[in-house]
Amino acid sequence: MRRDSRLSGVLHVLLHMAEQPAPVTSEALARAMGTNPVVIRRIMAGLRDRGYVRSGKGHGGGWTIACDLATVTLRDVYEALGRPELLAMGNRTEAPGCLVEQAVNAALGEAFDEAEALLLRRFGEVSLAALSADFHTRLAELGGSLALETNHAA
Template identity: 40%
Template sequence: MSCDTRLARLLHVLVHMDLRGGTTTSATLAQMLHTNEVVVRRTMAALRTAGMVTSTGGRNGGWSLVKALNTITARDVYEAISHGAVFTIGPAHDNAACPVERAANKLVVDAMHDGEKAMLEYLGTRLLSDFAAEIRAR
């Protein structure tokens, strides 16, 4: 089963943009992420919609940070991405009349809920500026 890597990639991109003075091109990002420019533009559109970046078309166009990294949390980036479930596990639907299945499903759903809540709380405490400072310190 494949993982959704967009959050890690977008965190990577935003910090790189900051380190590069706040602007870059789709071509540069595509090269950095080992993908093509169309994928970059489609993915970056979520950040543009969320007001974190802006884009300029044309020969000298590219992406620019609109918000400072000290105003963006990892949770903000996560929430900008349209995504499905955080976890790939889920409840079973083999026999809804079975009380054991219902109990097992409740355990799984409760664990998923608590895990997602903890993850979102953690991401909400991580400013991208702190992440960038850790990188600069290395």
């Protein structure tokens, strides 16, 4: 089963955007992420609705950060994406008639709920500013520079 990578992808895009002095087009973001500009626009729409990004049309238009990175958490971004499924595992059936499967579902359901609550709590503790600071530390250690469309390993 393929994992949903939208959260990882949008966090990547947001941090790149935060480093850019000018708006970044959907096309440029799509090239950097190896996807289609339509996918970028679709993902960014939820972020724009929450006020995390702005979009401008026409010449010189594109996407810009519209928030303070210190006030937006991974959980905020996750919720702006529509709360995609966090866990790929689930129960075989949701309302089984078999008592054994009911016992299995109860145990797994409790564990899944606890894991999801822990993950969401951790998402709420990590701001975009913390991710940006980590990136800058890594960049400084390598003595590198940032180029949106060329610094990605294939």
